[in-house]
Amino acid sequence: MAASCVWSACGGRQVRWSRWSSVLGSGRLSVLLRAPFRCSAAARDSLLSALHRRGVLKDCFPESAAQHELPRLLQSGPQTVYCGFDPTADSLHAGNLLALIGLLHFRSAGHNVLAVVGGATAQVGDPSGKLRERERLSSAAAEHNTRSITDSLWRIFTNHELLFCPESARLGTVSVLNNAGWYRDWRVVDFLSEVGRYFRMGTLLSRHSVQTRLKSAEGMSLTEFSYQLFQAYDFYHLHQLHGCRLQLGGSDQLGNLMTGHDFIHKKTGEEVYGLTVPLVTTTMGDKLGKTAGNAVWLNRDKTSPFEFYQYFLRLPDSTVESYIKLFTFLPLAEVEKVMEQQRRDPGKRTAHKRLAAEVTKLVHGKDGLETAKRCTNALYNSSIEALEQMDDVELKELFREAPFKEFFLEPGTTVLDACRRAQVIPEGPKGFQMITDGGVWFNHQRASNPEQVLVPGQHILSNGLSLIRVGKKNYYILKWLRPTNILGRVRPLAGGQAKLH
Incomplete structure (x- = not known):
């Protein structure tokens, strides 16, 4: 047609x-x-x-x-x-x-x-x-x-x-x-x-x-x-x-x-x-795809732009030149310049970054590439600024397995209160001691005082979110809400949509 x-x-x-x-x-x-x-x-x-x-x-x-x-x-x-x-x-x-x-x-x-x-x-x-x-x-x-x-x-x-x-x-x-x-x-x-x-x-x-x-x-x-x-x-x-x-x-x-x-x-x-x-x-010679169970999907709801970007960013050095020729539209003369920069300073991974950016932009557009870079900065560079720029969708994609919870922010809420309400620590003295020992992090910063009242800009980001990490790998996302003057309605501390709890 x-x-x-x-x-x-x-x-x-x-x-x-x-x-x-x-x-x-x-x-x-x-x-x-x-x-x-x-x-x-x-x-x-x-x-x-x-x-x-x-x-x-x-x-x-x-x-x-x-x-x-x-x-x-x-x-x-x-x-x-x-x-x-x-x-x-x-x-x-x-x-x-x-x-x-x-x-x-x-x-x-x-x-x-x-x-x-x-x-x-x-x-x-x-x-x-x-x-x-x-x-x-x-x-x-x-x-x-x-x-x-x-x-x-x-x-x-x-x-x-x-x-x-x-x-x-x-x-x-x-x-x-x-x-x-x-x-x-x-x-x-x-x-x-x-x-x-x-x-x-x-x-x-x-x-x-x-x-x-x-x-x-x-x-x-x-x-x-x-x-x-x-x-x-x-x-x-x-x-x-x-x-x-x-x-x-x-x-x-x-x-x-x-x-x-x-x-x-x-x-x-x-x-x-x-x-x-x-x-x-795969490196073992198996066809990459759904049947083999190793697919890197092109749809965002199955493989996020961040995961997609990271997949190409982590390719072995031995394959990056062939892949930048295969999966990008860069002229071969420009590919050679990129590879020369890579050879001069392999630690900067210039070719890997260019490859990941070009392919992510093709599949997910400019917005998807910006999301991937924000998530990379937030996770691997511990960037508070990147965390504050992220919306709920990006946070959920970045921490796909992390529980996402919403709570009213009550005056005087402490680090211990937040952790217990979100059920990120055990009840009783063991949870208290976990915070004291430095095992809990708010927005990439160690929170070692259980009795400290939550401070906006430190424990609560400008977008109303808190990223809590317990141990090395356990992440939790909290969204703080505050009531309005209209009964039955709530709104987040900064932007976005909130659910009634």
């Missing part, structure tokens, strides 16, 4: 976007690189060559045509490229991010991109890289996940255009589609009759993802085996309706890309192409 313009909310403002369209429906990181992507000499300055130098491209299919014909096709004018994202969870994760960044590179070069959310195929289940079949996803769950991931994709496309593309007029179009839209009216018999006849069992059985599962104790269901047909038809459908001739995916998707190419070539006689990006894996 094309549109000359849409209105998109960004950071509370309404921003007018042109040439956009949307069809909406109901451990550590390391990159495994195999044979390098090679471009012909004539295409050495092409987009594909630039992506190869960054390490973004891994495999191509069909190899000969993609190496020689595809660069010329991309240079001949705007083309359409797509990448699929199955909504098996309600958020994408860092393992999906590299493919999405690949799409953004194509869009920056003036090509049109399609992000396809697999509201239908998620219910079938992709067996690629899986040791056993996924649990069945209900249509209601698929619809919920599709909406959430669609919102996330638009957020990242928006951040990219606003924050990384000074010449937005040169960008290609972007569409977010749901493949449930073109399967809804298909009947099983009709689909098999019209589509299934173009596939050969020997070819389908030879795919690596199929062979791996057939040799396992778990085996493979007919539902999973049919996934190749659906992804191939997705490519064909997009080729027919949008002129899409290029599919991008993770390297574990190469078999599915090949099946789509074969189907389109048999049915139309036209040439299409597949490109893969490296898999994002």
